[in-house]
Amino acid sequence: MSGRSGLGLTEAVSMALGGMIGGGIYAVLGVVTGITGATTWFAFLLAGVVALCAGYSYVKLNEMADQNGGSVTFVQHFTGNSTLAGMVGWTLLFGYVGSMAMYAFAFAEFGLTLPGVPDSVAGLPLRPVVSVLVVAAFVGLNLLGARATGSAENVLVGLKVAILVAFGLAGLAYGYAVSPEPTRYGFSGLTSFGPVMAAAVSFVAFQGWQLLFYDQEGIEDARPTIRKAVYVSIPAAVLVYVLVGVVTFNLAPEAIQSNPHTALTDAAARVGGVVGLAGAGALLVSLSALFSTGSAINATLFSAGYFAKGMLSKDLLPDRVGDSSASGVPRRTLLVLGAITAAFSAVGSLGVITNFASVSFIVVFGAMSFLAFRHRDHADVHPAPAVVGTVGAAGFLVLLSYHLYTSTPSTFYLMLLLAAAVVTVELLYFERDVLEEEVETLEERALDTL
Structure with missing residues (x-):
C-alpha cells in the first residue's frame, strides 16, 4: 500500500537517523x-544488531498488516487483543516520555x-531548572504548530551527523598520530558480560526509526520507502556510535570518571x-549537543503526541488525555506529555531515566520480534532475525535487571514498583467494564442477602 506523494527516501532516512542520533549519543x-x-x-x-533485527520484524509485520500503523496496530491485527495492544501502547508512551526526559537532562x-x-x-542547582524550561519551550513550540519540514530535517540531521563524524575521524587521527598512548579497543573484555549489560542500557539510543510507521500517509510509497530507511538508518547510527565511543573513551578517560555526562x-x-582551538572544539560539540x-x-514530542492521538481514537487512552477529533495533536495531550516529562527530568538521575526508557523499548521491540517469528509460516519472514530480536531483547532485559540489582538496588526496586503500578493502572483501565460488572454482581448479591 502506498502513501500519497510526500516524504521520499532521503527524508525518511533523515527522520529515522535524526530520531536516533538526535540526542541518544549525547x-x-x-x-x-x-x-x-x-x-x-x-x-x-550489539545493541544495533538487536535493533536492526527488531526493525526487520517491524518491516515484515507492516507488510502483512491490512492497515498502516506501528506496534499497537500490529498487536491488534495479529492477536485481536485490544487490552494487550493498549498495554503495548502505554509502554511505548512511557518509553517516549523517558527518552524526552533523557534528552532534557543531557541538554541541561x-x-x-x-x-x-x-x-x-x-x-x-540549575540542571533541573534548565531541563524543565527546555521541555516547556518545546511544548510551547508544538502548541504553536512549529515543525521542521522534510528539507529542513535533511539539513539539520546532516549537520549533526557531520559534526560527530568529523569529531570521530579527527579523534582517531589524533589517537594514532599525536597521542603518546595507543588507542584501546578493549578486545580482552569482549567475552565478559560488561558490553552486553552496557548494550542493554544503550538500547534507548536506537529508538526513533519506528516513528516512521506512525506517519505512513505522509511518506511516498510508504512500505518500500520505510523498509529501505530502516535498513540504512540503523547501521549508519551504529557506525557513528562506534566511532564516537572509541574516540571519547581514549581521549577523555578522566572526564568519563569525573563527569561522564559531558565527556x-x-x-x-x-x-x-592540537591546532590551538581547544575551546572552540569543546564549544562546537556542546552547541551541537544542545541543538541535537x-x-x-521536539521531534519525539510531536510524534508521541500523534501516537497518543491514535490511541485516543481507539479508546486506548482516557478521554481526559485529549480530544482525538482535534486537528493536529490535541493541546491537552501535549500538555500532559510535557508535564510528565518535565517532572521526570527534574527529579530523576540520568542513569534512572536511561534505564527506564531502555526497558520500555526492549520490551516492545522484543514483543514485535516475537510476533513476527510467530507468523513466519504465513509470510516471507526469515526466522533468524526475528529470533535474534526476540532472544536479544529478552537477554537485554535480564542482564539490565541484574545490572541494576547488583549496582543500584534502589533503582531496581523503584523500577519494579513503577512497572507494577503501570501494569495495575493499565489493567484497571482496559478491564474497567469487566470490573464494573463484577462490582455490580457483588452489590446485587449483597442486597439479596439483606
Missing part, C-alpha cells in the same frame, strides 16, 4: 562507557558546560587543542 555515552569502558563500541554494535548538562554558565544560582566536550577540546537534544525533544 545522553547515554557516559552511562555506557562507565559500565564497559574500552568495549563501549562493542556495546553499541551540556548547557552548563558553556562558558560563563554557572552550575547553581543562590544555592539552587564528549573534553574529548573535543583535546582534539582541538533539543531537536530530539
Whole structure:
C-alpha cells in the first residue's frame, strides 16, 4: 500500500537517523562507557544488531498488516487483543516520555558546560531548572504548530551527523598520530558480560526509526520507502556510535570518571587543542549537543503526541488525555506529555531515566520480534532475525535487571514498583467494564442477602 506523494527516501532516512542520533549519543555515552569502558563500541554494535533485527520484524509485520500503523496496530491485527495492544501502547508512551526526559537532562548538562554558565544560582542547582524550561519551550513550540519540514530535517540531521563524524575521524587521527598512548579497543573484555549489560542500557539510543510507521500517509510509497530507511538508518547510527565511543573513551578517560555526562566536550577540546582551538572544539560539540537534544525533544514530542492521538481514537487512552477529533495533536495531550516529562527530568538521575526508557523499548521491540517469528509460516519472514530480536531483547532485559540489582538496588526496586503500578493502572483501565460488572454482581448479591 502506498502513501500519497510526500516524504521520499532521503527524508525518511533523515527522520529515522535524526530520531536516533538526535540526542541518544549525547545522553547515554557516559552511562555506557562507565559500565564497559574500552568495549563501549562493542556495546553499541550489539545493541544495533538487536535493533536492526527488531526493525526487520517491524518491516515484515507492516507488510502483512491490512492497515498502516506501528506496534499497537500490529498487536491488534495479529492477536485481536485490544487490552494487550493498549498495554503495548502505554509502554511505548512511557518509553517516549523517558527518552524526552533523557534528552532534557543531557541538554541541561551540556548547557552548563558553556562558558560563563554557572552550575547553581543562590544555592539552587540549575540542571533541573534548565531541563524543565527546555521541555516547556518545546511544548510551547508544538502548541504553536512549529515543525521542521522534510528539507529542513535533511539539513539539520546532516549537520549533526557531520559534526560527530568529523569529531570521530579527527579523534582517531589524533589517537594514532599525536597521542603518546595507543588507542584501546578493549578486545580482552569482549567475552565478559560488561558490553552486553552496557548494550542493554544503550538500547534507548536506537529508538526513533519506528516513528516512521506512525506517519505512513505522509511518506511516498510508504512500505518500500520505510523498509529501505530502516535498513540504512540503523547501521549508519551504529557506525557513528562506534566511532564516537572509541574516540571519547581514549581521549577523555578522566572526564568519563569525573563527569561522564559531558565527556564528549573534553574529548573535543583535546582534539582541538592540537591546532590551538581547544575551546572552540569543546564549544562546537556542546552547541551541537544542545541543538541535537533539543531537536530530539521536539521531534519525539510531536510524534508521541500523534501516537497518543491514535490511541485516543481507539479508546486506548482516557478521554481526559485529549480530544482525538482535534486537528493536529490535541493541546491537552501535549500538555500532559510535557508535564510528565518535565517532572521526570527534574527529579530523576540520568542513569534512572536511561534505564527506564531502555526497558520500555526492549520490551516492545522484543514483543514485535516475537510476533513476527510467530507468523513466519504465513509470510516471507526469515526466522533468524526475528529470533535474534526476540532472544536479544529478552537477554537485554535480564542482564539490565541484574545490572541494576547488583549496582543500584534502589533503582531496581523503584523500577519494579513503577512497572507494577503501570501494569495495575493499565489493567484497571482496559478491564474497567469487566470490573464494573463484577462490582455490580457483588452489590446485587449483597442486597439479596439483606
